[in-house]
Amino acid sequence: MKVFAGVATGIALIGAMIIGAVYGDKMLNSESAAPATSAVGASTTTVPYDPPSIEEVPDGPMKEAILYGHELVNETNTVAADFVGNNLSCTSCHAGAGYDRESSSLVGVTADYPQYMPRAGNILTIEDRINGCMVRSMNGKKFEIDSEEMKAMVAYFTYISEGVPVGADRDWAMKNTMDEVPVPNVSAGEELYQKSCIACHAADGSGTGANTGPALWGPDSFNDGAGLSRLSKMAGYVQQNMPVGNEGSLTDQDAADLAAFILSQDRPEWKNHDKDFPGIERPKDIMDKEKRQQVKDGTINWEEVVSKAK
Ligand code: HEC
Numbered sequence: 001m002k003v004f005a006g007v008a009t010g011i012a013l014i015g016a017m018i019i020g021a022v023y024g025d026k027m028l029n030s031e032s033a034a035p036a037t038s039a040v041g042a043s044t045t046t047v048p049y050d051p052p053s054i055e056e057v058p059d060g061p062m063k064e065a066i067l068y069g070h071e072l073v074n075e076t077n078t079v080a081a082d083f084v085g086n087n088l089s090c091t092s093c094h095a096g097a098g099y100d101r102e103s104s105s106l107v108g109v110t111a112d113y114p115q116y117m118p119r120a121g122n123i124l125t126i127e128d129r130i131n132g133c134m135v136r137s138m139n140g141k142k143f144e145i146d147s148e149e150m151k152a153m154v155a156y157f158t159y160i161s162e163g164v165p166v167g168a169d170r171d172w173a174m175k176n177t178m179d180e181v182p183v184p185n186v187s188a189g190e191e192l193y194q195k196s197c198i199a200c201h202a203a204d205g206s207g208t209g210a211n212t213g214p215a216l217w218g219p220d221s222f223n224d225g226a227g228l229s230r231l232s233k234m235a236g237y238v239q240q241n242m243p244v245g246n247e248g249s250l251t252d253q254d255a256a257d258l259a260a261f262i263l264s265q266d267r268p269e270w271k272n273h274d275k276d277f278p279g280i281e282r283p284k285d286i287m288d289k290e291k292r293q294q295v296k297d298g299t300i301n302w303e304e305v306v307s308k309a310k
């Protein structure tokens with residue numbers, strides 16, 4: 001009896017440690033102060049990164065939808081022009097239409113929804129999450145849930161998620177947040193931008209094309225309700241993925257300076273800031289119109305902005 005109780009306590013302890021580890025990891029990468037929580041929650045399953053090729057979609061009734069979904073994700077601004085309010089594709093941030101492991105990979109994403117998202121204060125389905133990127137990152141309109149476009153996108157994401165079990169720890173996902181952002185220097189960021197980024201993104205940030213160098217600010221870029229308009233996400237994204245061809249070369253300070261410069265420029269406004277993060281403290285690093293004005297006026301308190309980046 002005694003032995004059994006000891007073993008049971010040991011198992012419970014190990015279980016608690018695993019849950020703690022997974023939960024802690026999710027916290028660091030979540031959208032806000034509180035972690036996103038999927039239906040299945042903590043899991044110890046880790047899976048290899050091995051999505052099936054888009055060249056080898058099996059024949060059958062799903063094939064057309066999967067291929068259309070891939071096209072929609074890769075060339076959103078042209079294939080779904082009526083729904084997109086800027087000049088970006090999903091590939092502008094999810095490189096290789098979500099296939100690229102290092103750049104906001106979407107492989108396995110359908111295994112992680114529905115999920116509680118603090119920004120929405122609600123449980124989101126994969127369709128809700130796609131529409132979230134449509135109205136924020138794409139500064140556009142939602143797809144109808146039962147439209148051909150939405151069905152195709154979900155079919156495509158389900159296809160590239162094949163083999164990823166529900167609740168698995170996708171160690172490649174949601175990795176674009178810098179946890180401790182140094183106090184940035186906007187003019188150092190501008191200098192670095194002119195040196196390292198304009199070949200693809202143009203000196204005025206308007207870009208050279210959705211999949212060759214997307215617009216970083218101005219009317220053709222994402223609105224300030226998008227994930228990337230948070231300093232911690234922009235700094236993390238730039239450090240991990242830019243400049244293309246020399247990724248991982250920027251220090252924390254470089255990436256923070258670049259992010260602060262980019263997010264100090266004008267961009268489309270999100271109209272529903274007041275509805276985001278219901279019931280919890282709004283992250284301080286959202287670079288909205290008020291903060292952009294403070295940068296221009298020289299009154300911005302960067303210490304405060306970076307203090308509550310998570
Ligand atoms: C301007 C950049 C940008 C664009 C464009 C963009 N997204 Fe995202 N998306 C993000 C960021 C940032 C995240 C959060 C990922 C992170 O923190 O690593 C995200 C997250 C997601 C997620 C959730 C991923 C997960 O693992 O839970 C989905 C699904 C998604 N995007 C779909 C899309 C779709 C579909 C499109 C095109 C219609 C799109 N995104 C366009 C930046 C973008």
Ligand code: HEC
Pocket residue numbers: 088091092093094095096103193196197198199200201210211212213214215216221222228237238241242243244245258
């Ligand atoms: C050789 C071309 C190239 C260079 C140089 C480059 N980028 Fe990019 N950038 C891209 C491409 C292509 C994408 C689309 C995603 C991908 O393929 O990784 C992108 C995407 C981005 C995005 C997300 C999309 C958006 O619209 O916001 C940001 C932010 C970004 N780059 C910032 C930078 C910064 C900052 C630098 C300089 C340090 C830089 N890039 C240098 C090609 C480049």
